[in-house]
Amino acid sequence: MGYLEELLVKEGLSLVGKRVSRPDALDKVLGRPLFTADKLTRGMLWAKIVRSKYPHAIIKRIDKGKALGVPGVLTVLTAEDIPGENQIGYAIPDQPLLAMDKVRFVGEPVAVVVAENEEAAEKGAELVEIEYESLPAVFDPLEALKPVAPRIHESGNIATTTIIRKGDVEKGFREADVIVENTYKTQRQEHAYLETETVIAVPEINKVTILACMQSPWLIRRMVAKVLGYKQSKVRVIELPAGGAFGGKDDMIPMIAPIAALAAVKTGKPVFLMFKRDETFEASNKRHPSIIRYKSGATKDGKLVAVEIEIIYETGAYANRGPFVLWRATAHAAGPYEVPNVKVDGKLVYTNRVFSGSFRGFGDPQIHFAAESQMDELAAKLGMDPVEFRLKNILKPGLTTTCGQVVDQSVGVEEALRKLAEKINWEKRKREIEEYNRESKRKLKGIGVACAYHGISTSRGAPDWSAAAVIINEDGTITYKGGICRLGQGSLIGHAKIVAEILGVPLSYIQIEGPDTDAIPEARPTHGSRGLMTGGTAAADAASKLRRNIVRVASEMLECKTEDIEIKDALIYVKPDPSRNIPFSEAAKELYVRGYETAAYGFYRAPKRFFDPKTGLGVAYGVYVYIVNIAEVEVDTWTGQVKVERVHTAADVGKAIDPDLIEQQFHGAIAQGLGLTLTEDIVFSDGKILNNNYTDYVIPTVKDRVEVPTVVLVEQPYKGAAFGAKGVAEAALIPTPPAITNAIRHATGIRFKELPVTPEKVYFALKKRRGEKS
């Protein structure tokens, strides 16, 4: 990949690395972009899903009669109407599109009513009569693991397991001077996107087109094709911008697009399907709740010698992405540190609750909450400063990760931690806070640090690739068609900057378009923080191919050697004599006239990774993003209220294509991490969610916005990606919970091992410590 090396050594960049205000910012503020629901036109049919009211039950009978009698209802579809496979399981074929024999959670789709309008669809859905035979249900993963527990799937209640066996933990613990062992618990989290899951399916001749907010166009295509019994070429998926996704739409749209497609194909009419907010709460994937037993040992001079970890991730009724979420947590279990002896055992456990799945961080926030809490507890026991202790163990080039992978490049976590600690004057700040606390009566302040790492893109040795397309139009403007979805993260703006940089034109020359499975080959999903790295590299590949053509045609036009051609600001000139020049647009036109290729597909190819299932060791990811958060909190000891005053953050991003876009990701990720740490939790009663709305499910609002006054961007370029850039979309969320709970520990001396750390928990914990009864 010669062009990638060329990009790395390039100096005097015009766009890459610069802060460019988002071209779509004003439009978004003005509410101008069209989301999927805006594409609803009169004449489209409405689909409404009929859902299980039972957490675990056998379906005895479905009677469509009354529903079909509702004026405007055209059809009611059930499992028996599916022409292809009734199967939407991602990792394991355990999940039907529409429940066939039994239901496994409250909210599971059983039937679909298709009607001329919303009212008729809803009325019809109420009137579909389903006779159930209730089965005993299990709602707790520890209960589910007991031999007497109700069997949710025929194979049992463990969906998958993972292991890591690195070194010899028993020997490691024998060498340890201090050992800390704790059990940590994290809760379900809701993605809370503004826009709920929305799909439009348009039937054509022997074909169906899906328009939706999404993260995984080609997975949607595969699922729709499978359910309809179509070839992939007979399903077209067009991505529309999403009003938030955070992993939720990666899992959900492939699960509901086939429902809309089925309704469209059966009725011959376009079908609109949109979740109401309560459906999103009750029937969409959540962050995996976890129970993590974590034992860590270190020598008295502060070297980690062993960790032994048992991970239980609750996957709910279906495995969905769980096996991969659990694997990622397993592969990152020791945190961004060199630990010579690691033992991890992971279990993915079924319960009769809504299934878990992809969510920003993808298993890493839970495991880092445990790992980074442990680091502070070890430091405390050793009487060491948390930063100092971390620096003694932090990953550096040549050292190995949890699963034994030698990290050899773009390992900037030490630099990130050192620079951030220095920039905020960690030692001094810590002392100031401790001084303040000695004086303070009611409010206690604290400062906490946490580090994290996160493998970019997919793992387990699974194949990985990406694709994009660039067209140079005849007037010199450029159409960029990405394979990466527009979730609001601005990834494609990064790609466009890369294309503009390589072709030597201003960003305004680039028209950004999202994926369309008829127009570009599979680019794999927009998840795993891979959008910029893999999509941007594919964009760079396409742009580099076209740059060669532009340079060739310009050298003909300017009658000079190709090596003498330079392009800057849409002007092409001869380096030794810049007065000899032509506008980019003229060269573009000549590309056509002289028969050069005017468009190119670009591809990203992942480096080889591998995975030994016996030991869990291997090369898990091509590269990792590293991130450090330092949180400052104030705890109101009278109310238990925790206020996160600010979070400082530093990351090795490889190369910042746009610092603004990165900081926006940090702000959002920290806010989402704040909710996970302090307020968010799904409350069930008999498998039914009680807080299926934003009155009862508490997410941070704009008033809770956390200041992020310090951002340090470390740039240790990754040679496998365009300009060396890695991904950061998920990163800043991961260390946010432990940075906050470490700060609370600093403020109060109390270790909170269970999320969320609500005012009640803090209040009662403080009371308990004072020796009062709760």
Place this chain on the structure above:
Amino acid sequence: MGYLEELLVKEGLSLVGKRVSRPDALDKVLGRPLFTADKLTRGMLWAKIVRSKYPHAIIKRIDKGKALGVPGVLTVLTAEDIPGENQIGYAIPDQPLLAMDKVRFVGEPVAVVVAENEEAAEKGAELVEIEYESLPAVFDPLEALKPVAPRIHESGNIATTTIIRKGDVEKGFREADVIVENTYKTQRQEHAYLETETVIAVPEINKVTILACMQSPWLIRRMVAKVLGYKQSKVRVIELPAGGAFGGKDDMIPMIAPIAALAAVKTGKPVFLMFKRDETFEASNKRHPSIIRYKSGATKDGKLVAVEIEIIYETGAYANRGPFVLWRATAHAAGPYEVPNVKVDGKLVYTNRVFSGSFRGFGDPQIHFAAESQMDELAAKLGMDPVEFRLKNILKPGLTTTCGQVVDQSVGVEEALRKLAEKINWEKRKREIEEYNRESKRKLKGIGVACAYHGISTSRGAPDWSAAAVIINEDGTITYKGGICRLGQGSLIGHAKIVAEILGVPLSYIQIEGPDTDAIPEARPTHGSRGLMTGGTAAADAASKLRRNIVRVASEMLECKTEDIEIKDALIYVKPDPSRNIPFSEAAKELYVRGYETAAYGFYRAPKRFFDPKTGLGVAYGVYVYIVNIAEVEVDTWTGQVKVERVHTAADVGKAIDPDLIEQQFHGAIAQGLGLTLTEDIVFSDGKILNNNYTDYVIPTVKDRVEVPTVVLVEQPYKGAAFGAKGVAEAALIPTPPAITNAIRHATGIRFKELPVTPEKVYFALKKRRGEKS
């Protein structure tokens, strides 16, 4: 272009050359395809054009007041509302989108009413008050050429001129033993597509998308961008299948899409614009009426020595494509014969009638009507058989065309003429007919031959290229995205056969999709019989690139040399041991997994052509299609009715990708040629069309279907195109009129020099010949 040579020598083809029934045939018969009007949804606005009622007038004042008062009318747009350039002239910037200062024909667009529904739009259009000052108008090109004629454009009434000066015609005529000189006239012809001009414009953020039936997506993009003042990347054009086009939609959609786009951008809502049938008649381009003075000379042994030709093509109010139509007629003026001395003078003349433009044959039917009538008249004067006389002069490799181009390959006109004459037993048939006529009282039969040639694609040394895209999906199905439009001609089916042939899969593996300017680079328009040759070659280029990848990945999987890989019927095997094989779908999946490129753009590059404007000499076209028609007629001498009993046809097509598709083109072209010869004519009164409907404008119906019992396909491959295939969409129309009039001449002895040859004309001509007064 190594791959093109490879395709030429390939033997044992699976699909190319075979008759494959059209995959879309049944759907079309069942009315299932969705045309533009089918995409009209409630909520779209209607646009209605307010048209000039004057043939020539100054616009004094436009009052929108009353129209704006109509409930449902949202806006009335005129020239002053155009943000970009008010200019849609194709060859010459002489034509406004909306008339500004004056109008030049009845039907010219002056304003556009945009309303919530059709009724309001029509009502509003009636109420736009336009005050005109009438100017003297001119309706006849010969009148328009007089110095005293009203000036239609400031530059005068001649839009362009053409010349050819080959050899020395005066010397040529001195060598001639016989000379024939006649003046021929042809009329306006309406395209008569089932579907009238229809456009949908959808506004997006800083962008507009056009959906329409069309022939020239990128020209539409350019025109919309120009009128709106947008960059090309801000206009997306998506082709929808057309219900007939025949050149009409090549010119018209670029002229009306900007109107719909303007309305959409001004209102912020999707706009639907559809011509009613009377608008298509009155305001859409027509075949150029012609007046051709043709002088030909030959030696007594039957060698053509000179032709001198004056061509007048009436372009109506605007030049539109006229300069190129006239040029094509000029470049083909001597017919498919070697004539050493040629002098041509062409004039494109303005009148105050609806503008002329592209129409199947693009100027060649008119000139061949003259040229081939002359050939028969010369043969008669020489006492030679028309076939024999033609064979003495016919083009062969190494000889030169009208404009001095040496034709060196794929020159199968001699073979076509010999084989067709032989197959229908020309001599015998002629004698039989003459015998019949001696006996017949009322009905006279005749047989006539005509040859033609037609340069493929564009000329005048203009740049020419095409593009296409092929994606191999992960399940082995293939998405083919053409740059060529679906006019009903099946061109993309031909491309798909080429792609399937090259990749070794059945045709059913290929999903055919039409152009989208956001998905493929400019492929230039679908005209000039270039769809199969240029688009198919671009498809072959893309498919060949991907075949190399498939072969490579298969050789890795099958552990053999790439040279040993063969692909047939979606099975990939090792030639020396076919038991070692894998399905195509597995190799497709591995393309992705192993990081091969899974999609490719393909390009067609035209050979160099040039044109000397001083002499008109040069290399006009890369290659020509050659065609021979033999018509058999029966003339009812009592009524003047001419019945065309059958037309035999032969053509050198280079290579028949699908003989069925070619024959379908022949049938359609001969029917359209029949209308041109016998019935069709636009009748005006003071510049207003009187027969703006199919009651008064007579086209052949299914009852007038001409039998085409003999089709001879000559295959002299053209090395510049995939499999050697040339285009045939227009060909069979061109020699149809002279074949029929030559047959009428054979039947009656009367030379009809003016089209259409209506029963009235025949009746009165027969009467006159008998010495009776009319």
